[in-house]
Amino acid sequence: MIRDASGMLNAYSGDGAVDEMTETLIRRRQSLLGPAYRLFYERPIHMVRGEGPWLFDASGERYLDAYNNVVSVGHCHPHIVDAIARQAAVLNTHTRYLGDSILDYAERILATMPDALGNIMFTCTGSEANDLALRVARHCTDRKGVIVTQLAYHGVTQAVSEVSPSLGFGGERPPHVRTIAAPDTYRLEGDIAELLAAQTRQAVAELEAAGYGVAALMCDTIFSSDGVFTTRGLLSGAAAAVQAAGGLYIADEVQAGFGRTGENMWGFARHGVTPDIVTMGKPMGNGHPVAAAIMRPELLAQFGERARYFNTFGGNTVSCAAAAATLDVIEQEGLPANADKVGAYFRQRLQTLMTRHDCIGDVRGAGLFLGLELVSARDGKIPNATLASRVVNGMRDKRILISTTGIHGNVLKIRPPLIWQQEHVDMFVDSLDSLLKDLAR
Incomplete structure (x- = not known):
């Protein structure tokens, strides 16, 4: 096979x-x-x-x-199909023109987040969103090191394939990347959240000793590639360890987000932590290619002082219509x-x-x-x-x-x-x- x-x-x-x-x-x-x-x-x-x-x-x-x-x-949801068709028949353009649709959607999706997360940037795919998150993290911390889980998958661009062990790191593990074991709640005993936190502290120490420092912990909040581990609070200590060391916690919600985990809109809420950056993709437009990175405004302000980001199709009017209609369905149903x-x-x-x-x-x-x-x-x-x-x-x-x-x-x-x-x-x-x-x- x-x-x-x-x-x-x-x-x-x-x-x-x-x-x-x-x-x-x-x-x-x-x-x-x-x-x-x-x-x-x-x-x-x-x-x-x-x-x-x-x-x-x-x-x-x-x-x-x-x-x-x-x-x-659901496949071909009529409300979303209709929203895409109606918008495509009127206007499809990028974000360098003024428009209400992107702002209306931004207000709605940011309202589902903790108050500290107040800015959103649009991309086309979760890979691009994670790529952008890494750029922002490295720029704002002036560090390069990244910590991920044992079989993590965060996307297919060069940058995120290098932090995706499930892809073989896009070749081999870069020296600025460290992995922590999957929180195997089936086999491990004791305080698994603390075991994960201890591994994270060790990874931080190794990255600092190697001169890379820690820019971010990037983690899928349901550990979907590692084996689907769903115990509450598993990430609390690990996220705190990275943030205490001056790094950022990037919550990859591409698979766990948009109500997938049940009582919460976002998977990170189950761990009792507030991320610095949240990334999302796949279900955001119910199959239409739209994704985003949401972050603390001070991070984006610092990033924007010396860098720019533009994505021709990210946040276009049809994509925003698809995303808004998908959010309609999630809320109304x-x-x-x-x-x-x-x-x-x-x-x-x-x-x-x-x-x-x-x-x-x-x-x-x-x-x-x-x-x-x-x-x-x-x-x-x-x-x-x-x-x-x-x-x-x-x-x-x-x-x-x-x-x-x-x-x-x-x-x-x-x-x-x-x-x-x-x-x-x-x-x-x-x-x-x-x-x-x-x-x-």
Whole structure:
């Protein structure tokens, strides 16, 4: 199997039997796009349409999407589609002209943040937002060192690939980067937040001794690439350690934000900390390419004294319309509360499977972001990546889409659209139960 940038073991390897039409598309894709792209599943799917929690392939088969948090309020939501179409028919231009839409959205999204975070800069992708956050952090601290988690993924630009261990650091770990272990709440004992803080203090000391100092701790607030660890407060000590050393805490909310974790709009709120910079992307426009970095105004004032940032498409009028419409849906449909309610039901149902399947070692999650750890023997907590890959592909054959994550590639990564209801949970859990029984035979 091919392991992708997130440690996933379910990427297409060429070994799965596919029909002639699929094989033709794969060959055409490889010829035109080259070998660096990855396809999901041993038998890739040709998707042609989406609606709500569903995706439809070229033959009309319907798939329940339990993985794609880009369209976090559902595929092709009519309110967002209409907002994009209406704005595209009137005006689409950059931020160097005056306009109300970018300011209206800025006021709304900043109102969801702590008072200290008062400025926003727009980009097109989460990678660009994280790239900008690093630029600001290094400029304002006059330091270069960065601390990230063990299998972090923060994007694909040169700068952020160098702080993304899941990409192999874009080559090899730079000397100005240090990693701290994933807060494995399944295997580690004791005060895990303090263990993370102690590692952070050690990383700070190493960076200072090497002459780099610490510019920032950049951390995904749900540890999605490290294995989905959702215990409250895990980041509190680590963030405080970096800020005490004069560095900044950058909260990467690309995956955990916009109500994904349930009761809060933002994942960092679960850790009881106030970041210096918050980055966001993917679900911000429900699939439209819009992202942003929100930060303390004094940081941006200092950055703006000697530097400038402009992004031709970042914050354009159509992107702002998409982002505003997405925020409308989140607020009007009460999606954080729905994620909290349906997510709790989801975890409860998955936990009942543990009594019937010894291969389920742990169920963890917050809102509608869940991790289900598969093991060879529950008592030994031995990761079983092979089983995880078989489950992902087996669920695909049952028309349910998930993926894997974690240091060992053995954690099922489950992050469905926030519009899921209990009926979708039941469909997922019943299918997983049936599949695990079949695989155990």
